[in-house]
Amino acid sequence: MIKMILQGMIVGIANIIPGVSGGTMMVAMGLYDKLIHSITHLKSEFKSSMKLLLPIFFGAALAIVILSRLFEFLLQNYPIPTNFAFCGLIVGSLPFILKKVKGSNPVKSSNWIPLLIFFAIVVGMAVIGEDSGSAQRLQVDLLQFLVLLFVGIIAAATMVIPGVSGSMMLMLLGYYETILSYVNQTVDAITSFDIPAFINCCMVMIPFGVGVVFGIFAIAKLIEWILMRWETSAYYAIIGLITASPVAILLKTDWSQSSIMMIVIGLISFIAGWFVASKLGDE
Structure with a gap:
């Protein structure tokens, strides 16, 4: 149970970081096939599915609520070592996924063509995508409600696909910092018992959350x-x-603070990320 909560927290953390895929982290930890099966067979295998889904989703939600402010701070102040750490997590996932294609012919067109196409899609998104932009306060009317529902659906869909970053999609849609800000505002409203502020946050987070679940x-x-x-x-x-x-992450990284010391720290962070992925993954 504790291991599954920790695995869920890794997935949640990954979904906070633009360029890092929660689906990739599921693959890295041997969760992906089991999680997809549990979601699609929730009605017919309710008890066994919930036994897996509850700790994973609880850990993911816990990580997002607790660590969103921390990672917002780390990305703003220490972007190089933070992004290197997540590159390490992603590289650590490769041995697991390579087992899935062991014995196949990599030069077969039906194999290398989709590899190159999807590699190009992710790198292309990083190249043409803008930064997350400044957070904005939303006035929720029916149109904005539908937009938030749509944004939640797109974000969730891309969160589930390995290698595709839901938070990067939020950046491309211009909602990344806004949603991150509302997560933090919701936590602040709850901890300070500010009911009006909480209701205001719910007007944004509920349609977005419904879209995510769908x-x-x-x-x-x-x-x-x-x-x-x-x-x-x-x-x-x-x-x-x-x-x-990792290419997309490094392209999006702010290199203005780069120095020999920062690169060394980044490499250490990379190794730490790789180590975590290898330990949390199933053999």
């Missing part, structure tokens, strides 16, 4: 369907997404 369940069924029909090609596409993620 997106997770909808995309999980699609992924399961794809894996049942084109498993090897799908995993090569995932490898392309995973290998592109």
Whole structure:
């Protein structure tokens, strides 16, 4: 139980960081197939599914609530070692995913073409994407409610796909810092018992949260369907997404603070991230 909560926290942390994929972290820890199965068979296998989903989702939510402010601070003040640490987590996932395609022919067109296509998609997103921008306060009307619902669906769908960063998609949609700010405002409102502020935050977080839940369940069924029909090609596409993620992160990193010492610390952070991924992954 404790290990699953910790694994869920790693997934939650990954979903906070632009360029880092929560789905990749699921792959790294051997959770991905089991989690997709539990989501898509929730009704028919309710008890066993909830036994896995509850600690994972609890850990993810706990990490997002507790650590969103910390990682906002780290990315603003120590972007190089922070991003290197998450590159290490991603690289640590590769041995697990490579086992999925062991024995296959990598030069087969149905394998290397999806790998290259999805590698290019992630790097292209990093190149053309803008920074998260400044947080903005939202006046929620019916149109904004529908927009937040749509943003939640897109974010959740991309969070589930290994190698694709839901938070990077939020950046591309211009909602990353806004949602992160409202998460922190919600925590502040709860801890200070500020009811009006809490209600205001709920007007944003509820439609976004509903979109997230819908997106997770909808995309999980699609992924399961794809894996049942084109498993090897799908995993090569995932490898392309995973290998592109560190490139995307480094492209988005603020290098203005770079120095020899900062690079050394970054390399140590990379090794630490790789170590964590290898220990939390299933053999």
